[in-house]
Amino acid sequence: xxxxxxxxxxxxxxxxxxxxxxxxxxxxxxxxxxxxxxxxxxxxxxxxxxxxxxxxxxxxxxxxxxxxxxxxxxxxxxxxxxxxxxxxxxxxxxxxxxxxxxxxxxxxxxxxxxxxxxxxxxxxxxxxxxxxxxxxxxxxxxxxxxxxxxxxxxxxxxxxxxxxxxxxxxxxxxxxxxxxxxxxxxxxxxxxxxxxxxxxxxxxxxxxxxxxxxxxxxxxxxxxxxxxxxxxxxxxxxxxxxxxxxxxxxxxxxxxxxxxxxxxxxxxxxxxxxxxxxxxxxxxxxxxxxxxxxxxxxxxxxxxxxxxxxxxxxxxxxxxxxxxxxxxxxxxxxxxxxxxxxxxxxxxxxxxxxxxxxxxxxxxxxxxxxxxxxxxxxxxxxxxxxxxxxxxxxxxxxxxxxxxxxxxxxxxxxxxxxxxxxxxxxxxxxxxxxxxxxxxxxxxxxxxxxxxxxxxxxxxxxxxxxxxxxxxxxxxxxxxxxxxxxxxxxxxxxxxxxxxxxxxxxxxxxxxxxxxxxxxxxxxxxxxxxxxxxxxxxxxxxxxxxxxxxxxxxxxxxxxxxxxxxxxxxxxxxxxxxxxxxxxxxxxxxxxxxxxxxxxxxxxxxxxxxxxxxxxxxxxxxxxxxxxxxxxxxxxxxxxxxxxxxxxxxxxxxxxxxx
Amino acid sequence: xxxxxxxxxxxxxxxxxxxxxxxxxxxxxxxxxxxxxxxxxxxxxxxxxxxxxxxxxxxxxxxxxxxxx
Numbered sequence: 001x002x003x004x005x006x007x008x009x010x011x012x013x014x015x016x017x018x019x020x021x022x023x024x025x026x027x028x029x030x031x032x033x034x035x036x037x038x039x040x041x042x043x044x045x046x047x048x049x050x051x052x053x054x055x056x057x058x059x060x061x062x063x064x065x066x067x068x069x070x071x072x073x074x075x076x077x078x079x080x081x082x083x084x085x086x087x088x089x090x091x092x093x094x095x096x097x098x099x100x101x102x103x104x105x106x107x108x109x110x111x112x113x114x115x116x117x118x119x120x121x122x123x124x125x126x127x128x129x130x131x132x133x134x135x136x137x138x139x140x141x142x143x144x145x146x147x148x149x150x151x152x153x154x155x156x157x158x159x160x161x162x163x164x165x166x167x168x169x170x171x172x173x174x175x176x177x178x179x180x181x182x183x184x185x186x187x188x189x190x191x192x193x194x195x196x197x198x199x200x201x202x203x204x205x206x207x208x209x210x211x212x213x214x215x216x217x218x219x220x221x222x223x224x225x226x227x228x229x230x231x232x233x234x235x236x237x238x239x240x241x242x243x244x245x246x247x248x249x250x251x252x253x254x255x256x257x258x259x260x261x262x263x264x265x266x267x268x269x270x271x272x273x274x275x276x277x278x279x280x281x282x283x284x285x286x287x288x289x290x291x292x293x294x295x296x297x298x299x300x301x302x303x304x305x306x307x308x309x310x311x312x313x314x315x316x317x318x319x320x321x322x323x324x325x326x327x328x329x330x331x332x333x334x335x336x337x338x339x340x341x342x343x344x345x346x347x348x349x350x351x352x353x354x355x356x357x358x359x360x361x362x363x364x365x366x367x368x369x370x371x372x373x374x375x376x377x378x379x380x381x382x383x384x385x386x387x388x389x390x391x392x393x394x395x396x397x398x399x400x401x402x403x404x405x406x407x408x409x410x411x412x413x414x415x416x417x418x419x420x421x422x423x424x425x426x427x428x429x430x431x432x433x434x435x436x437x438x439x440x441x442x443x444x445x446x447x448x449x450x451x452x453x454x455x456x457x458x459x460x461x462x463x464x465x466x467x468x469x470x471x472x473x474x475x476x477x478x479x480x481x482x483x484x485x486x487x488x489x490x491x492x493x494x495x496x497x498x499x500x501x502x503x504x505x506x507x508x509x510x511x512x513x514x515x516x517x518x519x520x521x522x523x524x525x526x527x528x529x530x531x532x533x534x535x536x537x538x539x540x541x542x543x544x545x546x547x548x549x550x551x552x553x554x555x556x557x558x559x560x561x562x563x564x565x566x567x568x569x570x571x572x573x574x575x576x577x578x579x580x581x582x583x584x585x586x587x588x589x590x591x592x593x594x595x596x597x598x599x600x601x602x603x604x605x606x607x608x609x610x611x612x613x614x615x616x617x618x619x620x621x622x623x624x625x626x627x628x629x630x631x632x633x634x635x636x637x638x639x640x641x642x643x644x645x646x647x648x649x650x651x652x653x654x655x656x657x658x659x
Numbered sequence: 660x661x662x663x664x665x666x667x668x669x670x671x672x673x674x675x676x677x678x679x680x681x682x683x684x685x686x687x688x689x690x691x692x693x694x695x696x697x698x699x700x701x702x703x704x705x706x707x708x709x710x711x712x713x714x715x716x717x718x719x720x721x722x723x724x725x726x727x728x
Contacts, residue, residue, distance in 0.1 A: 190668060194695040201709045202691060208710070494717045501687040501713075508675045508688070515671065583666035 001586045002615050003048070004102070005095040010074040010088055012043040013646065013653040020044070020655060022095075022617070024639040030610050032634060033619045034626050035644030040653035041619035045591055046072070048617075049164060051094035054107050054130045054146075070123040073111050075651060078121050082113035087126060102135040105146070163579070163613075164589045174548055174559065174570040179254055182574070183546035189582040190516040195509045202502035203236070206495050213491035221481040221488065228474040235467045238460055245457040250545055252450045257547070259443045263436070264560050272431070276424045283417045286410055293407040300403060303396035310393055313386055320383040338367040517542055520577045524548070527573035531604050532566050540570065548574055565598035569605065576612050588613035594625040606633035683716045 003022040008014040022031055035041045049057045050069070058069045073090045081088045091108035107130055111123035132146040173182050187193050210229055217225040342363055346352050353359040475496075482488050521542035528540045528550075538558055541549045550570065552558040562570065572593070579588070593609065594602055606629065610616055618634070620626045622643075635641070643656040665673065672692075679685040690712045698704055 194692055194699060198691045198695045201704065201706055204706060205709045205713055493720065494713050497683065497687060497716055498713045501684050504679055504684055505688050511675060512672060581668060583668060
């Protein structure tokens, strides 16, 4: 399919008639629309969709943007018609080529302008028409009946979303918890949906025939048939149960992904908590040290107070010292020494003596003399004590100075720690602690649910196997007994055929789904590497649960580590992959493909985009998306470049060909 | 709509269908998938047509059975 031309009449900001040439060549498959926000880019996107899908797209519009198709009627045309008392026609026609045939499809709406209770002009639909024409080789326009079947062959409505991308939808495939969207895309684009529906319909028909056969059965056959039907119903229930568990499993995995992303997005409080604990430890330690210093200070302060008596004490020491030097004080013979000698009974020269000996008597006599001269001895002792006290006072004073210095240092440190702890507390207060604990709890619960679901799936799988074996046995017995009853056999044959076809198709579905998954995974991986060279260390995986994942070199999930641009590249890679695998090859229409991309990947993506589809229609914002890099790569590949100029006064868009 | 060449995906599917040993079942599957394809957008699927496909194959088998006596 290739778009050839789009004609607009009074469609939104495109008042009057406009014709946009969309013809492209294989060498120049790109058509570009440049326009700022609100200039009418999305309107063209809507016009293409409305032309093709009519009423179905109107439902989409209402769901997505709460807009009715009547709201699209150009306001200027509506005002003029109101003044003249006329009706307005709004129309979009898309000309396209498909399989060497040319068609055009047209949606038109006739409205009459009316004023509502607020006095605003509103459009009321009076008539609408959808027409589809085929242009024959001779140039005749052959009217075809419009039906969705026609588009099913080209671009089915439920697949169009994967080729016609508006705004933010493009990155949805790579966001965490999007496995449902990824699964749906593969399911629809690769035709898995058809096979699945085929299985369901065949099962339904088999059940109808089974029920008809049962009505015809009599006697023992009727009993066996009852059992057989019950076993079949049980199997259907078990399979449904198994699929429900599977769906539940996917849903839980999606929820886990979303919760993990939320948790990853919250600031990490563990480092702050660790710092808080460390500071707390330091502050307690410092407090203890300060208390110790205070005790020491008190002790040395008490001694240092003696400094008040230091000067008279020093005068006394000096006086005593001069007397001692002049010999006015007795020599320093220690009374205690004499006592010790008498106790040990040994003279200083080493001679041993006994009580009553000459030496004993001499030393005893000296001791008595020393005792008589005690006042002299006291003076000497006082002298030395005074000197020692003086030294102690001096030492205490200098120690006290050191202690004060240390105390001040500790106090300063304590103050610093207090400030730091307040800062950490402040930062911790800012963190959504409750959110973190709620999310962590949620995450734990989801993981437990996942374990339960997996267990249920395994148990149900075992039950299914048992049930299938049971059915086989009953089936044989039923066939044996049924041979006697003709009517029964007629329905039984049909039921058997339908059931066999359903079972075989289900097997094919499994094989085909796995094949498609692997092909899409491989292509997505290849495309992603070509888009983002900087992420070459990452590997793309599309796991069995259809979750698009990025793995780092250690095999860890790294989707959350991708930048927004890289994430969009992953989505683009996936879209390319499904398009290639499906080989549907319709035009790819993308609104703002570079919107979220980093400038560094503009080059790789804009080089690759023109190769993705047979025709590529891009809506770009000038400067931001249409820059030196993208222009250099896309201009040579473009058949048309249109600039959309919006007149704010008239609320009208003008299309300028900028090629 | 003119016949289009089969895509790789369709060829792969067809190969899987052809692998089915029972030719009757194979034909039923091909017909049903084709029905699904041409009715993919319709809001009410014509289930009766699936019944007709099954009925057609069953009649053929019954006729063959009668001929064999």
